[in-house]
Every structure is written in C-alpha cells, then in structure tokens.
Amino acid sequence: MNYLIKTGALALILGCASVANAADKNVTVTLNPQESAPVINKEIYGQFAEHLGTCIYGGIWVGEDSPIPNTNGYRNDVLQAMRDIKVPVLRWPGGCFADEYHWVDGIGPKENRPRMVNNNWGGTVEDNSFGTHEFFNLCELIGAEPYLSGNVGSGSVEELAKWVEYITAEEGPMAKIRKENGREKPWHLKYLGVGNESWGCGGNFTPEFYADAYRRYQTYCRNFNGNRLFKIASGASDYDYNWTEVLMDKAGNLMDGISLHYYTTPGWVGSKGSATKFTDDDYYWTLGKCL
Template sequence: MPLLAAEKATVTPLFSNVADSVTIPAEIYGQFAEHLGTCIYGGLWVGENSPIPNTSGYRNDVLNALKELKVPVMRWPGGCFADEYHWTDGIGPKENRPVMVNTNWGGTVEDNSFGTHEFFNLCELIGCEPYLSGNVGSGTVEELAKWVEYITAENGPMADQRKKNGREKPWKLKYLGVGNESWGCGGSFTPEAYANEYRRYQTYCRNFNGNRLYKIASGASDYDYNWTDVLMKNAGRHMNGLSLHYYTVKGWNGSKGAATKFDNDDYYWTLGKCLEIEDVINNHDSIMDKYDPAGHVALIVDEWGTWWDEEPGTISGHLYQQNTMRDAMVAALSLNVFHRHTDRV
C-alpha cells in the first residue's frame, strides 16, 4: 500500500561542528540540460516566433525560474546525446541548419535551432558557468579543438566564423568534459583505450586569450572502481576533474519501478540505495588518493538522482516521469553526502 497522507513522520536534524569548517562549493548545486524529452525544445527553448512568452527564444517562465534558482553551472548538450552531437550543425542562420535524429532519446527529429550561441547566451542571461560536454564517441580531436577555439578565441579562423554568426566577443568556458559515459553510450571504450583517447583529446583543447579550461575526464558508473584506477594511473596528471555517475535505480534491464506507485518497502529501499552513494564516493576517493594524495583532481558527480519507468501514454524514449516527496528526500540526502565530501567532490 502507498503511504497514507494521514500518517505522520518525524524528522530530527543532526548538527555537527564539522560544518563550521567546511566550505560547500556552489557547483554542487549545478544543473544538467540534455536534449532529452522537452528539456531543451519546448522547455528551455521555444524560438523567437513562438506564441509562448519568450525572451529571444527562451521561455520566460523557465528563464525566470533559473534566475531565481541562481544556477551556478549548467552542463550541455548531454549526457548520451553529447557523443552524437556535432557542433557545426548548430551554428549560423537557423534556416540553414541541418536536422538530426536524436537516436538516444526516442528518435526525435531536431532542427538544431538550439546550439552553441543559444546555450552560451543562456548561461550569460542567468549568470552561470557553462559546462560543455565534448563529443569523443563519434567526433574527432579536430572537431572538439575547433569548438573550443570557436567559443573562446579572440582572433583566428574559428573566431572569424563566430563573429560572422553574430558574436563579436568570445565567451568564457571553464568546464570542459572530454566525452560522457565513455564506457557505454559514449563509445563503449575500455578504460585503457579511453585513457589514451582522453590524453590525446585534451592535448589539443587549448587555452585562448586568458581563458583557462578545467578539463574533466569521463569517469566511472557506480561501482566500477577499476575504471577510476586505470584513469587515474594513466591520465590523472592531465585532468582537473574525473566524473562519477550514480543513479538511485533498481536496475537497467527491467522495470525501474513506478514514480508515484510504491509501498513502504519501495520507499525505504530507495532511501537506502540513495545513501550508498557515500560508500561509492569513499571508495573512488581512496583510489584517487593513491595517485593524487594532494587532492588536485576533483570528483565531479555530474549525474545522480532517481530514475523511474516512463509514465504510461507518454512518448517512448522521452523518459517522462513525475516527482514526489520520495525524490525530494533522495535529493536532500544526496546533497548532504556531497557536503561531507567537499575535500574531493
């Protein structure tokens, strides 16, 4: 049976003096914008000619909500989508941009009207740091290198192209992800092969005109400690951060469970699974300490949270799900864990 509204629960906050000496990085509260469902098209972006109230194509209600949240950093374009995204398709006059099939998320046909300019301008509008996910899986070293140059260079052929497309001054780019989930949807690499690719890709991502890139390697999923060991051993000195993905999910091959229909056992299982992230962080952290005892390489937990079955009757592959207080508890507990690990996270 689901939890009844009449049932009462008591929450007792526990305080520790440790909090007095810890600085919580704002980036822990960062956001993730992937081309998935209506996150981008219809969500962030409706276009300048939409009847939905907008500012330069951005939905006013979403824009104002993001400003109110004071989002510190936003990651784009994915997720799995990043490793099939070719940035040159998303620049220039919108009527000339080619369409693409989003093969990761529902086979949706997208018109590329939301691209580099639209993302970086959005970050400026809401005052957040952009976090760019580069295409390693289906891209090339040259492609990623030129994207960085297009965004950050003051002069040169890529800068000239950007200026022709309406942006005179370069943007600032701090966070650069070199691939995403490279063990899976981002190319199905072995850790040894990805470590070599990471070293090669990051070499050609240059710092232009005082812009300093914070380079993030595609890290492990959940309990894959060997991935972290190999990456730190073979490429640790070439990175500023190593990502980690951890979802509170029962399994990937069958039903993940309904978002709104659950009993007490489901509820408590979810909270228990969520709290396992602390053991996962501790184990990855101890491996990183072997190769980086001074803590120069950060653990970037850039995908986490609950994941349920799609709601019946919604578009297949768009992963539409509702949220309940159960999801809010997972968010609160996860963030509390991150706060305790700010020396590495």
Template sequence: MKKEILISALLMASMSLSAQKTATVKIYPERGKQIIPKEIYGQFAEHLGSCIYGGLWVGEKSDIPNTKGYRTDVLNALKELKVPVLRWPGGCFADEYHWMDGIGPKENRPKMVNNNWGGVVEDNSFGTNEFLNLCEMLGCEPYISGNVGSGSVEELAKWVEYMTSDGDSPMANLRRKNGREKPWKIKYLGVGNESWGCGGNMTPEYYSDLYRRYSTYCRNYDGNHLFKIASGASDYDYKWTDVLMKNVGARMNGLSLHYYTVTGWNGSKGSATKFSKDDYYWAMGKCLEIEDVIKKHINIMDKYDPQKHVGLMVDEWGTWWDQEPGVKSALYQQNSMRDAFVASLTLDVFHKYTDRIKMTNIAQVVNVLQSMILTRGKQMVLTPTYYVFDMYKVHQDATYLPLDLICDKVDVRDNRTVPLVSATASKDKEGIIHVSLSNVDTDNTQEVSIDVSNFKVSNVSGQILTSAHITDHNSFENPDIVKLEDFKDAKVSKGMLKVKLPALSIVTLTIK
C-alpha cells in the same frame, strides 16, 4: 510458547522504536574549514525529450511567452535558484553531437535524428550560441561536453577555438560572422561522456589514451583557462577510476562520476507517483549509498593524488523512474516528495566531501528525470525538488560546519539502513548559520535538539517543505500541492534550539 514470546518481544521493540521521536544535533562552527562550492548545485540540460525544445527553448516566434526564444517562465524560475553551472549538450547525446550543425542562420542548419532518445528529429535551432547566451542570461558557468565517441580531435579543438578565441583565426571569425564579436569564457570542458557505455563502449585503458590525445588540442585562448574533465565511472566501477588516475592523473582537472537512484536498468523502474512506504524507504537507502560509493572513489583518487589536485565531479545524479504514462516525451517523469528527500539527503552527503567533490549536476533541469521544472504548452510547474534547491541555495559558497547527529534508524530491504533524520549546516560570509534538517519518517514527528551553546543566537527563522503523503506532487491541474511555507516551530532555550519536524518534512533554518 517460545514463538509467542519472540513475537511479543518484537512487537515491544517495534512500539519502542515508534515512540522514540527525538534526535540530537551538535554543530561545531570552530571546525569549519571547507567551502561548499556553489557548483555543487549544478544543473544538467541534455537534448533529451522536451528538456531543450519546449522546456528551455521555444523560439522567438512561439505563442509561449519568451525572451529571445527562451521560455520566460522557466528562465525566471531558474534565476531564482541561482544556478551556478549548466552542463550541455549531454549525456549520451554529446557523443553524437556535431557542433557545426548548430551554428549560423537557423534556416540553414541541418536537421538531425536523435538516435539515443526516441529517434526524434531535431532542427538544431538550439546550438552553441543559444546555450552560451542562456548561461549569460542566467549568470551561470557553461559546462560543455565534448564529442569523443563519434567526433574528431580537430572538431573538438575547433569548437574550443570558436567559443573562446579572440584572435584573427578561422573559428573566431566564424563566430563573429554568426553575430558574436567577443568570445565567451568557458571554464568546464568534458572530454567525452560515459565513454564506458553510450560514449563509445571503451575500456578505461583505451579511453585514457584518447583523453590524453583529445585534451592536448583543447587549448587555452586569450586568457581563458579550461578545467578539463575526464569521463569517469558509473557508480560501482572502481577499476575505471583506478586506471584513469594511474594513466591520466594530473593531465585532467576533474574526473566525473554518475550515480542514479534507480530500481533497476532492465524492465520497470517503478512509478514516480505510485509506490509503497517500502519503496520509499528503499529509495532513501539507495540514494544514501552514494556516500559509500564516493568514499571508495575518493580513496582511489587519494592513492594517486594525495594533494587533491583532481576534483571529483558527480555530473549526473538523481532519481530514475518509469516514464510518465501517456507522455511521449522521453524520460519525462513526475516528481514527488520522495524525490525531494533524495535531493536533500544527497546534497547533505555532498557537503561532507567538498575537499574532493568540486561540482555535481542533477539530471535534469526541465522535463527529464529528477527535474526542477515541468512544462506543458504554456503551463509550468515547479517540482518538490525545485523547492529543495531553492531552500538549499543558502549553502552555496558557504563554509561547511561539521556536526554530530544521533537519531533513530530503520532497516530496509537489500540490507540497507536509513537514519530517520538527516542534517547539514553551513556559515555564510556574513556569519549567518543555516541548518537544513530532513525528517525521513513517514509517520512521526521528530523533536530535534540542536546544541547551540557554543555560538550566539539572537533570531531563528526558517522554511519548510512538507505534505500529507509521500506520493504528493505538483501537477498542471494542481500546481501548489507541495510548496515552501514559513517554519516557526523552532525555539531557543538554555543553549538548546528545539525544533519540531513534522513527518515527511524538510526544513532550512536561518540562525542569526
């Protein structure tokens, strides 16, 4: 009898939770102090799979429409996102990359074997000049990852000179010989990548000494000022952060952090498009766990650097599922509505900590992991994640507005709890407020009430990204299953903005 009463009580609780479809948001414009750096929306392009060759670069002789060798469709799509910064050439590839192999006449460039990713032979037709010219075409800041793992101090020092010196020096003259008279402006320089793993399997103490040595010879030439980023920790490795803050400290401008929403590093990570609701909610919990990880790394950094001179750079993040069946290109995965929610929820977290987080780079821009774009021959597809970045670009360089959010939560496996609504808000330089809302709930509409009594509202418009199923994605056969549409279900009445969020939807509102 007691067992039956317990089951009945649980069912009643479940029904009560299911019927509760409301959430409340209170925004505090007067408390807005921090700017959301546009670099929070950074991208990452590694020589991995078909990210570079076939994704960004096809060469001028290709029958795929191109602009000076860059895919025209991809180039235009990235311009729409207002990409602020692009990281290159890795990733693990960076610490095997010797930059002099990728300069000069293309027919003279030596081939190389990409030992990190599938043993693919690359012809080095996409090198330093091609990358930096791409950044100029996109109007974005280059972020160079230097080779510390297998390269020398001299090699990295000469690379910086080649790119940034305007003097009568050997490397500057070599650049001129290769067709570039004036130097590029390079702000971000990574001194190694994942030095705890593929970048050399180092201890933090050893890497700290290497960083001090390598960074010493990376000089500022002719008005170019490097923002030097040390190779930081992988997710839960707090010791690495502690040692670098203690042993390197203010000698670095930034410290990297990598965090992936991944099922496991060994064996199957799960399909990108075939998964259950339980798998979906688990992914939401795992991606939100980045907030706890960020706070713990920040606490360590605050101990050594209370003035926050050293930036935290989450320069690899995103989902990592099994490679798409039948596709030989390494780490090529599809991109569903689940990935879109990982993007929106993670960006909402980043916005809260921009007093320390100065840049993040989702992995990766084309055809690899949680990419913006997929390509196959002459075809191109925009992913749900692309549309999230498109919706959220209004937050770039805007003032973050603190808010309170009350909503239902759901418990998921591994003792994680997931709020069913996520929200973030900002005010741009024209005084326009943008609010992004995500309804994580797979089944229920959420009626969100936003208290706007403390600021004037004359007009509300918006965009929505939603689909019928959490596994929905865009394919080359059906490229528009998931796409942005106008959102009109937001109304202001008596100081409250009432928003009806369909199940599985992401909305960005523009409030004037």
C-alpha cells in the same frame, strides 16, 4: 540516513548527560556566531540541460516567433525561474546526447541548420535551432558558468578542438566564423567535459582505451586568450573501481576533475523502468543503494 540516526542518538545521550550534570553544578554553553561556517561550493547546486523530452525544445527554447512570451527565443518564465534559483553552472548538450552531437550543425542561420534524429531520447527529430550561440547566450542571461560536454564517442579530436577555438578564440579561422555568425567577442568557458559516460552510452570504451583517448583529446583542447579550461574526465559508473584506478593511473596528471556517476535505481539510465510502477524489491534496492 544511518549518519543522521547515529547523530541523533548521540545528541540524545549528550542531552541526558547535560541534564544529569546540571543537577550537580552549573552548565555553561558558549556560542561563537562570529566564527565562519563551513563553505559549501556553489557548483554542487549545478544543473544540466540535455536534449531530453522538453528540457530544451518547448522548455527553455521556443524560438523568437513563438506565441509563448519569450526573450530572443528563451521562455520568459523559465529564464526568471533559473535566475531566481541562481543556477551556478549549467552543462550542455548532455548526457548521452552529447556524444552524438556535432556542433557545426547548430551554428549559422537557423533555416540552414540540418535536422538530426535524437537516438538517445525517443528518436525525435530536432532542427538544431538551439546550438552553441543559444547555449552560451543563455548562460550569460542567467549568470551561470557554462559546462560543455564534448563529443568523444562519435566525434573527432579535430572537431572538439575547433569547437573550443570557436567559442574562446579572439582571432583565427574559427573566431572568424563565429563573428560572421553574429558573436564578435569570444565567450568564457571554464568547464570542459572530455566525453561523458564513456563506459556506456558515450562509446562503450574500456578504461584503458578511454584513458588513451582522453589523453589525446585533451591535448588539442587549448587555452585561448587567457581562457583557462578546467578539463574533466568521464569517471566510473557505480562500483567500477577498476575504471577509476586505470584512468587515474594513466591520465590523472592531465585532468582537473573527474565526473563520477552513481545511480540509485535498479539498473542504470535506459533500464531503470517506470517512475510510478515499481515493485517492493525495486524500492528496497533504491534505498539500499542510497545507503
């Protein structure tokens, strides 16, 4: 906001100067439409699909037997909307949900998948009918790059390593299970988040402990069959520069990216309060953090 105000003021000053100069001499304006404009990375417009409210169940996924018009269980209207806005990259399964999600519960025949309690968002019971196959097939349907958020908070190194193998390996024990579950060819996976918000809902790690955990977990997330993982570490919250400094010092050479989190509402996720009932102080706090 401050930048826009300053820019507008500068434009006004320059405009006045141009008018003043025009009285004394001719003014020439040169346009160069042939010159290329700055390139904006398309991933900045990415989306995330977390098991939150009706984002997944009832929103994206209704199941093949739903009376709502669908394609293989995905709502037709939502599919079309996601294609229309050309979602470039889609992150799943969280958010906070990711560090309580165990991927083996979401593969195989849907009637055999165990139910789970979504402790992060309302304590709802989910049937795991939307899992790995459903997510990666969705990305293919809408032309989005998948971004997998791995479970570091409550999962194991072996669990995450086998998930990557299940998704991307051409042959081997995990690929065999994938093929038995109906997917012959591996999927493409570029973005891999090694934990999420690890300073909070992702495990309440200290920066030193998370840096060591990141180093360990990423070691066993391997590249199969030419699939090159872009490994992303869980970055700091808001102004926690110590987290960033410790993490970059201890593990910076082992990461391709870092996921930063910044919340403009009072507090952070889980304590930010009502979307419609807020005080003047809450409003000014939000504007202040935006600036």
